Amino acid sequence: MKSRFFEKVKPFLYLAPFIVGVTIFTLYPIVNVVKMSLMENYKYLTGDFTGYGFGNFKTVIEDQYFRQAMGNTLKYVAVVIPISTCLAVVIATLLNSIKKFQALLQTAYFLPMVTSVTAVGLAWRFMFNYKQGVINYVLSLFGVPAIDWLGATASNFSALCVYGIWAILPFTIILLVSGLQNIDPMYYTAAKVDGAKPLRIFFRITIPLLAPTIFLVLTVNCISCFKVYNELFPLFAGPGIAYNLFTVVYYIYYEFRVLTPAKYGLAAAAALMLFGVIFVVNMLKSFVEKKLSN
Amino acid sequence: MRVRLENITKQFNKDTKAVNNFSAVIESGELVTLLGPSGCGKSTMLNMLSGILIPTEGKIYFDDDDVTEMPSDQRGIGLVFQNYALYPHMTVLENICFPLEIKKVPKAERIARATEMAKLVHVDMLLDRKPGQLSGGQQQRVAIARALVKQPRLLLLDEPLSNLDARLRIEMREEIRRIQQETKVTAIFVTHDQEEAMSISDHIILMKDGFLQQFDEPQVLYDSPANCFTADFLGNPPINKMEGVVRNGEVYVTDANLPSGVKIDLPEGKEVYLSFRAESAEYNPEASLKGTVIMTSVMGKEKITSIKLGNMEVRAYMDAKLTLKSGQEIGIGFKDTGVFVFDRETGERYL
Numbered sequence: 115m116k117s118r119f120f121e122k123v124k125p126f127l128y129l130a131p132f133i134v135g136v137t138i139f140t141l142y143p144i145v146n147v148v149k150m151s152l153m154e155n156y157k158y159l160t161g162d163f164t165g166y167g168f169g170n171f172k173t174v175i176e177d178q179y180f181r182q183a184m185g186n187t188l189k190y191v192a193v194v195i196p197i198s199t200c201l202a203v204v205i206a207t208l209l210n211s212i213k214k215f216q217a218l219l220q221t222a223y224f225l226p227m228v229t230s231v232t233a234v235g236l237a238w239r240f241m242f243n244y245k246q247g248v249i250n251y252v253l254s255l256f257g258v259p260a261i262d263w264l265g266a267t268a269s270n271f272s273a274l275c276v277y278g279i280w281a282i283l284p285f286t287i288i289l290l291v292s293g294l295q296n297i298d299p300m301y302y303t304a305a306k307v308d309g310a311k312p313l314r315i316f317f318r319i320t321i322p323l324l325a326p327t328i329f330l331v332l333t334v335n336c337i338s339c340f341k342v343y344n345e346l347f348p349l350f351a352g353p354g355i356a357y358n359l360f361t362v363v364y365y366i367y368y369e370f371r372v373l374t375p376a377k378y379g380l381a382a383a384a385a386l387m388l389f390g391v392i393f394v395v396n397m398l399k400s401f402v403e404k405k406l407s408n
Numbered sequence: 409m410r411v412r413l414e415n416i417t418k419q420f421n422k423d424t425k426a427v428n429n430f431s432a433v434i435e436s437g438e439l440v441t442l443l444g445p446s447g448c449g450k451s452t453m454l455n456m457l458s459g460i461l462i463p464t465e466g467k468i469y470f471d472d473d474d475v476t477e478m479p480s481d482q483r484g485i486g487l488v489f490q491n492y493a494l495y496p497h498m499t500v501l502e503n504i505c506f507p508l509e510i511k512k513v514p515k516a517e518r519i520a521r522a523t524e525m526a527k528l529v530h531v532d533m534l535l536d537r538k539p540g541q542l543s544g545g546q547q548q549r550v551a552i553a554r555a556l557v558k559q560p561r562l563l564l565l566d567e568p569l570s571n572l573d574a575r576l577r578i579e580m581r582e583e584i585r586r587i588q589q590e591t592k593v594t595a596i597f598v599t600h601d602q603e604e605a606m607s608i609s610d611h612i613i614l615m616k617d618g619f620l621q622q623f624d625e626p627q628v629l630y631d632s633p634a635n636c637f638t639a640d641f642l643g644n645p646p647i648n649k650m651e652g653v654v655r656n657g658e659v660y661v662t663d664a665n666l667p668s669g670v671k672i673d674l675p676e677g678k679e680v681y682l683s684f685r686a687e688s689a690e691y692n693p694e695a696s697l698k699g700t701v702i703m704t705s706v707m708g709k710e711k712i713t714s715i716k717l718g719n720m721e722v723r724a725y726m727d728a729k730l731t732l733k734s735g736q737e738i739g740i741g742f743k744d745t746g747v748f749v750f751d752r753e754t755g756e757r758y759l
C-alpha cells in the first residue's frame with residue numbers, strides 16, 4: 115500500500131524544486147502585483163491601504179502621461195514590428211540563398227547580439243548627432259537638410275524606431291534563417307522545373323512555408339517591443355525631451371521609482387494593463403494564424 | 409515524343425563518373441524503366457533529362473530539338489518525385505493548379521483542367537484536402553496529376569513508389585501504367601526493383617556503375633541477358649550461379665566437382681560461371697550433375713527445392729508430384745532455355 119502511494123507522489127517530488135522556484139519567483143510576484151493594483155492608496159513602507167477597488171486603474175487611465183505612454187508604445191510597435199519583420203524576411207532569404215561565405219555571414223549578423231546593446235547604442239548616438247553624425251552626412255549627400263534626430267521632438271521618435279529596428283533584426287534574422295533552412299529544397303526544385311520565377315517562389319512557397327517561424331518571430335518581437343524601455347537610455351538617457359517619448363514600461367518605472375512617495379498601486383495597475391494589451395494582441399495574432407493555416 | 413540520348417557522360421568530380429557514355433533511343437508513347445542498383449546513376453540520368461543537371465558530355469534530343477542545355481521549364485516535362493514534393497500549404501486542387509498558375513493560364517481553365525486530371529488519377533473527391541491529410545498512395549496520385557496537368561511531352565518519375573508499402577506499390581504501379589496508357593505520354597520511370605520494372609515497362613534500360621548494360625523488352629532481358637550482371641539482377645528467385653571450368657567442350661562445375669552436361673565451344677580450362685534459372689532445371693536421374701535435397705516447399709503444381717551442390721546451394725522448381733525427401737540425392741538436368749554460361753572475368757555471355 116505504502117509503495118503505491120509513493121509511486122503516485124513520486125512525480126510530484128521530482129517536480130517539487132521547479133514548482134517551488136516558479137511559486138517564489140513567478141507566481142508570488144504576479145499575485146502580488148494583482149493584489150497591489152487593487153489596493154487603494156497603498157503605502158509600501160507602512161503597508162496601509164484604504165480598501166480594495168479599481169481606483170488605481172481609473173487614475174491610470176485618466177492620467178495624461180499614461181495615455182501618452184500607451185500611445186507612444188502602440189505607435190512604436192506599429193512601426194517597428196512590420197518594418198523589422200519585412201526587412202528580416204528579405205535579408206534572411208537573401209542570406210540563405212548565398213551558398214558561399216555562409217559561416218562568415220552568420221557570424222557577421224550575429225555580431226549585434228553579442229556586443230553590448232548599450233555600447234552600440236552610444237555609437238548610434240554619435241551617428242545620430244546633429245552636427246557630426248554620419249546619418250546626417252549621408253542624407254546631405256542627397257540634399258536632405260540636417261535633422262536634429264535626438265534633440266527635436268519632431269524627429270526623436272524616428273531615431274528611436276531606427277535604433278529599435280536595428281536592435282531586434284539580428285535575433286529575428288537568425289530565427290528566420292533557421293526556419294528557411296528547414297524548408298525542404300525539393301519544393302524549390304519542383305517549382306523551378308515548372309518554370310516558377312524567384313518572386314513567385316518567394317511569395318507562393320517560401321513565405322507560406324516560413325509562416326510558422328514568422329508568427330513565432332512576431333510573438334517574441336511584439337512582446338519585446340511593447341516593453342520598449344531599455345532603448346531609451348543609450349540614445350536619450352531618458353524618455354526623450356520633456357517626456358515626449360514616455361513609454362508604458364517607462365511609466366511603470368516612473369511611478370514607483372522616480373516619484374516620491376512611490377505609487378506602487380498605479381505602477382501595478384499600469385503593468386496589468388500592459389499585460390492586457392499584449393494578451394489581446396497575441397490572441398488576435400493566434401486567431402489570424404489559425405485562420406490562415408486553414 | 410522520341411527521346412534520343414547520345415554519348416551522355418556526367419562527371420561530378422575527378423573520380424566519380426555517375427553516367428558514362430550512355431546512348432539510347434526511347435520511342436514515343438513508351439514507358440521505359442531505368443533500372444539498376446543504388447548509386448548506378450539512375451537519378452543522375454533522370455535529372456539530366458529534366459534539366460536539373462547538365463551533362464558533362466553528350467547530347468539529349470527531344471524529337472529533333474537539342475535540349476541538352478535547355479532550362480527545365482522550357483523542355484515540356486513533368487516530374488514526379490520520390491517524396492512527392494506536394495506543397496503542404498496548398499490544397500490538392502491548388503497543388504495541381506500550380507504549374508498552370510505559373511504559366512498564367514486563366515483561373516477557370518486552370519480549375520477545369522486540374523479537375524479533369526484529378527478525375528484521371530482518381531483523386532477528384534479529395535480536392536479540398538491538404539497533402540498532410542492524404543495517404544501515401546493518394547499523395548502519389550496527386551503528384552502524378554500535378555506532373556501531367558500541363559500536358560508534358562515527357563513524364564519523368566524518380567522511384568515514385570519506394571515510399572509506399574508493398575501492397576500499395578503493386579496497386580500504384582498498375583495505376584501508373586493505366587494513366588500512362590490513357591494519356592499516351594512518353595514516360596521514364598526510375599526504380600531499383602526489378603519486379604516493378606518487369607511488370608510495367610515497354611522497355612527496360614539496365615544500368616550499372618553509370619554504364620548501360622542492356623536495353624530491351626522485359627521478357628528479352630529475362631530470357632536473354634546480355635551479361636552476367638543482367639542475369640543476376642533479374643528474376644525472383646535469383647538466378648543460380650555456379651563457378652565452372654571448361655573441360656572437353658563441357659562446363660565442369662567446380663563447386664560440385666561434377667560435369668554439368670552443358671556443352672560449350674570454349675578453350676580448355678576457361679573459367680566461367682554456369683547460371684540457370686530455377687524453372688530451367690529438371691529432375692533427371694540420368695544427369696551427371698548430382699545434388700542432395702535440403703528442403704522442398706510446394707507452390708501450386710510445382711515445388712521449389714533447395715539442393716546442395718558440393719559446398720553451395722541452388723534452388724529449382726520441380727514437379728509437385730515427385731516425392732523428394734531431404735537428404736535424397738537427385739540428378740539435375742537442364743531445359744533448353746534459361747541456362748547461361750558467362751566469362752568469369754568480364755561477365756561476357758557465351759551461351
Ligand SMILES: Nc1ncnc2c1ncn2[C@@H]1O[C@H](COP(=O)(O)OP(=O)(O)OP(=O)(O)O)[C@@H](O)[C@H]1O
Pocket residue numbers: 420421424425426444445446447448449450451452453600
Ligand atoms: N551532386 C553530386 N556530387 C557528387 N557525386 C554525386 C552527386 N550526385 C550523385 N553523385 C554520385 O553519382 C553516383 C550516381 O548517383 P545517383 O543518385 O544517380 O544514383 P541512383 O542510381 O539514383 O541511386 P539510388 O537508387 O540510390 O537513388 C553515385 O555514386 C553518387 O554518389
Ligand SMILES: [Mg+2]
Pocket residue numbers: 450451452
Ligand atoms: Mg536515385
